[in-house]
Amino acid sequence: MFDFLIQGFGVALTPLNLGLAFLGALLGTLFGALPGIGPINGIAILMPLAYTLGLPAESALILLAGIYTGSEYGGRMSSILLNVPGDAGAVMTTLDGHPLAKKGLAGPALGLSAVSSFIGATVAIVGLTLFAPLLAVVAVKFGPAEFFALMIFAFASMSAMMGKDPLKTLIGAVLGVLISTVGVDSGTGVLRFTFDMPELYDGIDFVVMIIGLFAVSEILLMLEHAFRHDQDGEMAPIGRVMVKMSEVMYCKWAILRSSVIGFVIGVLPGTGASVASAVAYTTEKRISDRDNTFGTGDMRGLAAPEAANNASAAGSFVPMLTLGIPGSGTTAILLGALMLYNINPGPMMFREQPVVVGGLIASLYIGNVMLLLLNLPLAGVFARVLQVPRWILVPSVAILAFVGVYQLHSDLMAIYLMLVIGVFGYLLRKFGFSLAPVVLGFVLGGLMEENLRRALSISGGDVAILFQSGLSIGLWIAAALVVLVPMFAGKLKAKFLPAKAT
Amino acid sequence: MKLAADRILSLLLLGLAAFVAVQAWQLQVPFSYDPLGPKAVPLMLAGLLAILAVVLFVRPGASGEWPTGALLLRLVFTMAVLGFYAALFINLGFLVTTALVSIVIAWLFGATPVKAVVGGLLLALGSYLLFTYGLGISLPTGSWIEPLLGSD
Numbered sequence: 001m002f003d004f005l006i007q008g009f010g011v012a013l014t015p016l017n018l019g020l021a022f023l024g025a026l027l028g029t030l031f032g033a034l035p036g037i038g039p040i041n042g043i044a045i046l047m048p049l050a051y052t053l054g055l056p057a058e059s060a061l062i063l064l065a066g067i068y069t070g071s072e073y074g075g076r077m078s079s080i081l082l083n084v085p086g087d088a089g090a091v092m093t094t095l096d097g098h099p100l101a102k103k104g105l106a107g108p109a110l111g112l113s114a115v116s117s118f119i120g121a122t123v124a125i126v127g128l129t130l131f132a133p134l135l136a137v138v139a140v141k142f143g144p145a146e147f148f149a150l151m152i153f154a155f156a157s158m159s160a161m162m163g164k165d166p167l168k169t170l171i172g173a174v175l176g177v178l179i180s181t182v183g184v185d186s187g188t189g190v191l192r193f194t195f196d197m198p199e200l201y202d203g204i205d206f207v208v209m210i211i212g213l214f215a216v217s218e219i220l221l222m223l224e225h226a227f228r229h230d231q232d233g234e235m236a237p238i239g240r241v242m243v244k245m246s247e248v249m250y251c252k253w254a255i256l257r258s259s260v261i262g263f264v265i266g267v268l269p270g271t272g273a274s275v276a277s278a279v280a281y282t283t284e285k286r287i288s289d290r291d292n293t294f295g296t297g298d299m300r301g302l303a304a305p306e307a308a309n310n311a312s313a314a315g316s317f318v319p320m321l322t323l324g325i326p327g328s329g330t331t332a333i334l335l336g337a338l339m340l341y342n343i344n345p346g347p348m349m350f351r352e353q354p355v356v357v358g359g360l361i362a363s364l365y366i367g368n369v370m371l372l373l374l375n376l377p378l379a380g381v382f383a384r385v386l387q388v389p390r391w392i393l394v395p396s397v398a399i400l401a402f403v404g405v406y407q408l409h410s411d412l413m414a415i416y417l418m419l420v421i422g423v424f425g426y427l428l429r430k431f432g433f434s435l436a437p438v439v440l441g442f443v444l445g446g447l448m449e450e451n452l453r454r455a456l457s458i459s460g461g462d463v464a465i466l467f468q469s470g471l472s473i474g475l476w477i478a479a480a481l482v483v484l485v486p487m488f489a490g491k492l493k494a495k496f497l498p499a500k501a502t
Numbered sequence: 503m504k505l506a507a508d509r510i511l512s513l514l515l516l517g518l519a520a521f522v523a524v525q526a527w528q529l530q531v532p533f534s535y536d537p538l539g540p541k542a543v544p545l546m547l548a549g550l551l552a553i554l555a556v557v558l559f560v561r562p563g564a565s566g567e568w569p570t571g572a573l574l575l576r577l578v579f580t581m582a583v584l585g586f587y588a589a590l591f592i593n594l595g596f597l598v599t600t601a602l603v604s605i606v607i608a609w610l611f612g613a614t615p616v617k618a619v620v621g622g623l624l625l626a627l628g629s630y631l632l633f634t635y636g637l638g639i640s641l642p643t644g645s646w647i648e649p650l651l652g653s654d
Contacts, residue, residue: 052637165563171515171554178522178547185540190529192540193522216584220577226611227573391613392621395604399629402587403596407639415588423581431511432566449543453536461537 004350005129008358012366017062017359020055021367024066025374031067032074033385034393037218040087040330040436042071044214045397047337048207048404057341058359064337065317065360066367068330069121072273072313073371076113076306077383081106088434089273089309092281096294096301103297110379111243112299113306116255118372120307123259124266124314125364128321131267132361135322136350142323144455145466149475151448154269154325156479158437160486165432172433176441177448179204187453199413206336207408208418209442213435215401216422219394221429226390242376251303254284262308266315272328272436273309280308314364321357322350324447329436332443339443508562515555523548580610595644601626 011017027049031042046067050060072089079090080097093113100109142150159169182193183203194200248255258280265276284304285294294301316327324345326332335345343353350357375382405418425435452466459465467473526544569577587603605622613621633639 052639167558174547174551181544187536188531188540190531190540193525223576223580224569391608391611394611395607395625399600403633412588419584453538456538457536
């Protein structure tokens with residue numbers, strides 16, 4: 001049953017792939033730590049690199065996965081040291097992380113967060129190893145109708161759980177799906193929304209979309225940020241970098257509980273690190289905050305969200321690798337990267353591409369150890385990255401974006417399109433959208449339409465096929481529950497607990 | 503009452519939904535065995551988008567802070583600089599355009615002129631060396647430089 005893992009270690013332990021895992025971990029940590037970049041932007045900016053190097057699919061994926069997990073590590077630095085979360089998943093880290101830094105414990109806080117991240121990720125990778133093959137067996141039973149229902153479930157759980165505003169999450173997803181319809185329709189060859197521009201016949205290129213949406217819009221937001229607050233917060237001194245064993249033991253239950261919570265939430269399609277860390281933090285606060293120390297620099301309050309967001313990062317690979325449904329915005333980017341290699345994500349991937357899947361999982365084990373070894377002693381060095389002035393950082397991001405798109409297309413239209421998408425992304429972010437649903441919609445949109453149409457072709461247009469198997473009915477019910485339960489739970493809570501405001 | 507940003511957005515989305523619906527409706531579809539065809543999904547999406555836009559209009563959220571005045575000018579200027587970068591990227595070559603653009607952006611982000619010029623030049627040169635020799639990417643050298651290098 002674990003042949004895939006043995007085979008995977010064979011792939012991941014080749015010198016090239018080991019080197020790439022290390023490079024990914026290093027670059028990911030650096031980019032995640034850069035002020036204002038954060039994990040999802042980091043991976044978007046570095047993605048073209050994987051193609052530039054002309055790597056085979058499994059190597060590219062190993063590099064990108066290294067960047068992904070590395071940037072989760074790096075993302076905590078600005079949360080702890082500057083009280084500026086790099087992305088939504090790191091918000092909870094600031095609650096106790098920054099007070100710790102203010103107490104003069106910045107170094108131990110960084111160390112503790114590295115250890116909790118390591119444990120969280122390890123628990124989740126073991127979970128991924130055990131759980132993914134089981135899910136892949138079920139996934140083979142999926143037909144087009146089940147797939148369509150699964151994607152509806154993914155969008156439903158996303159809108160219920162992700163972001164502060166479910167309405168905008170849904171609108172963002174619809175916009176993403178709409179963008180995915182641009183280009184030649186694969187079923188009939190009809191041109192949709194191409195406006196007689198040949199550059200659009202193949203649809204909007206994934207790399208152009210991602211770089212525009214994240215990197216270009218980030219440049220504009222950073223400009224705004226720099227204009228409004230002329231300097232960032234004071235950086236706390238790091239102090240001793242090593243975390244004491246006794247401090248880790250103090251947090252052990254917080255870490256373990258949060259790891260499991262993070263993994264389970266990560267597995268749910270559409271919900272990622274931000275939900276996981278929030279649930280883990282509030283759970284831990286409820287269980288162990290007896291002296292009201294959470295929020296004032298309690299180590300457990302730092303360990304819990306850190307373990308959870310790394311666990312969810314690994315957990316979100318489960319639906320991506322077995323079902324082809326990304327578990328988070330970042331895995332949506334990884335999935336899109338896979339599709340560029342003509343690897344169709346889906347239930348057959350586990351069987352047809354054991355090298356890619358096994359190599360990726362094995363490299364997660366390896367990368368995780370590398371990250372711990374990199375981050376414990378070098379936290380102080382990485383923290384310097386936070387002080388890179390924006391006037392160097394921003395032109396560098398612009399250069400990476402331009403070169404990334406140019407070397408894929410050698411075409412000015414692609415660069416202009418990237419800029420237009422950048423303005424679009426900036427406006428979305430100003431309107432309070434999060435970009436992850438847009439990316440999920442963009443990546444899943446094509447698959448969703450294809451499966452819907454295939455299902456209806458099988459049934460000759462009879463919609464009943466969508467609700468025929470037990471599996472699909474279960475998914476439709478699950479989708480309805482995810483949306484309805486929080487709505488009613490909120491109302492019931494308001495009814496019975498009117499006084500308690502949380 | 504100030505018009506909420508979300509209301510404007512809602513109207514824009516309604517316009518988009520209508521545009522998508524009209525465009526999709528006009529698609530000429532050849533005969534196929536696909537009962538749904540290429541029109542159905544965009545039409546459904548347009549419908550869904552319209553409903554969501556109406557809900558947004560009825561229940562708009564907070565408007566947030568929008569750039570005005572000098573900041574808006576800077577944002578527009580930055581986009582113009584990036585557009586200029588794109589337009590001249592191939593003809594003028596990577597080195598020259600990158601240096602110019604880096605200097606201007608660095609200056610926009612508050613570097614002193616000396617720092618901006620030095621930083622911009624170093625960034626352009628450093629990234630050129632990294633991409634060309636480190637990663638083996640061929641970057642545009644610029645059409646103006648080729649005659650200077652001698653013809654062959």
